[in-house]
Amino acid sequence: MNEQHKHSAVTIASNRMTGVYAASMLLLGAGLLSGCGPKNAAPAGPPPAMPVTVVEVQPTDVPVTGEWVGTLDGYVNAQIQPQASGFLVKQNYKEGSLVTKGQVLFEIDHRPFQAALDQAKGQLEQAKGQVLQAQAQLGLAQINVKRDTPLAQARAIAQSQLDNDIQTQAQTEAAVASARASVVAAEAAVENAKLNMGFTYVRSLITGVAGQATTQVGNLVNTQSVLTSVSQLDPIKAYFSISDAEYLALTHRTRGEGGDLLKAAAQVPLTLTLANGEDFAQKGHIAFVDRQMNSQTGAIRIAATFPNPGNILRPGQFGRIKAATEVRHGGLLIPQIAVTEFQGLHQIYIAGTDNKVHVATVDLGPQIGTSWLVEKGIAPDSLVIVDNLQKLREGAPVSPQRAPAAAPTATTANPAGR
Missing domain, CATH: 2.40.420.20 (conserved putative lor/sdh protein from methanococcus maripaludis s2 fold)
Known part of the structure; x- marks a missing residue:
């Protein structure tokens, strides 16, 4: 056991000496190599110019072009309200369709108004009859005056009788005038009854797209009821607001017209970009400039009009309006x-x-x-x-x-x- 231990110790010592010898040889080689090189290395040159x-x-x-968010609205928006009260008996248009000026949209029960018209016509005929009767009485009174005048002058009759004839003639002339006035009043009553009868046919006052009916057939309506709305969509309006500086820049562009954006609307063509990112084919122009600047936002409201063939654009849509504010x-x-x-x-x-x-x-x-x-x-x-x-x-x-x-x-x- 002692001999094996001594042999292991000798082996370990031998390995250590071998490692030390190898390290020494590496250091010696490095020194020799460094000694073989030049003593002073050349300095690096300036960096090359970078291509750019x-x-x-x-x-x-x-x-310079400005862009603003605009809201579309009908050129004219009309609320359709009846001018007569009664039960709604018919709807004559298709909701969302194009209607023309004067087209009948709704009908109200016209029977009470027809009765009033017939009564007015009867009163007119009665007034005309009273005129004829008064005219006949006037003719008789004129005959009496004409006959009794020479007799009174010849003292064949009493003067008082002639005076009575003259008074009767004056009264009948007044009766004729009153009867004729009654005829005029009766004619006016007939016209008024005809108007009321016509009001039972609710018509559109503009040409445009009619909206949804807000009152159903069978409901009782009056002059305060809103039946539907009609919007004129060709052309269509777009409302947007611009800043004070942009407004001044636009007026500067139109200085040839005295800075009037309405007179020089053709000098400021407007482009409308729709929600899908496409530019609307029709160019617009400024149609309205508000009378004052909004003191809270520092902006002024402007309305533009765009031709809208086919009623493609509709009220309530949003878009971006662009215009060249200056050069x-x-x-x-x-x-x-x-x-x-x-x-x-x-x-x-x-x-x-x-x-x-x-x-x-x-x-x-x-x-x-x-x-x-x-x-x-x-x-x-x-x-x-x-x-x-x-x-x-x-x-x-x-x-x-x-x-x-x-x-x-x-x-x-x-x-x-x-």
Whole structure:
């Protein structure tokens, strides 16, 4: 047992010496290799210029377009109410269909009104008979006066008899006038009865689309009842509100008409974008401008009209209304991808004439398509870098490659950061 223990100890010691020897040889080899190299290594050269794509900013006329949410409404909305009271006996139109001016939509029980009309006609005939009777009495009185006048002058009859004849003639003349007045009143009563009879036929006063009936046949209605509504949809109105600044910009565009948006409506064509994202084929124009600005919202209400063939658009729909509010002459456009935001500031990288990167802080105006309109912070003819932005820093060398300049498009204008 002692011999085996000694043999194991010798083996372990031998392995340790072998490991130490191997480590020493590695260190010696590394020293020899390091001694064989040059004593002073050459310093690294400057980094190569980074290739970047640049867009040359050129002044151009930029149409700035405003966009607002609009609500559609009928050009004319008429509530259909009867002018007579009675039981509703018939509905003559199909709900949701197009009706024309003067078309009968409902009928009210006309029998009481027919009876009133017949009574008025009878009273008219009676008044006419009274006129004939009074005229006959007047003729007799005139004959008596004509006969007794020479007799009284010849003292063949008493003067008092002639006086009675003259008085009778005057009374019959008054009776004739009264009877004729009764005829006029009776004729008016007949016309009124005819009107009331006509009111039992409830008609549409405009051409448009009729809505759902709010009263069913068999109900008792009066002049306060609303039977349905009819809306004129061609053209159709769209109501929207614009800010004070946008209103002033629009009036500035129409300064040739004294700033009157109604007189110069053709100069401000409007585009309606529907809920499905498509632009409505018909262009609109301003038809109404409110008399005052809303002091709470700082906006003014405007109504536009759009031709609506086929009544495609309906009241209550929403859409986005666009119009060119102004044209910026000499505006500078830069691509959106060239703008970075740092601590609330908008920055861009510019390739200078020295082919080095320079950081510029810019104030952005409206968004025009895929570009920003720059208010200040950049000069015309600047070369704006549009790629490799994460690798750039102030003063870094670059190799600019030109790209086509951004073209202005008449699209929605949104303030920067909104």
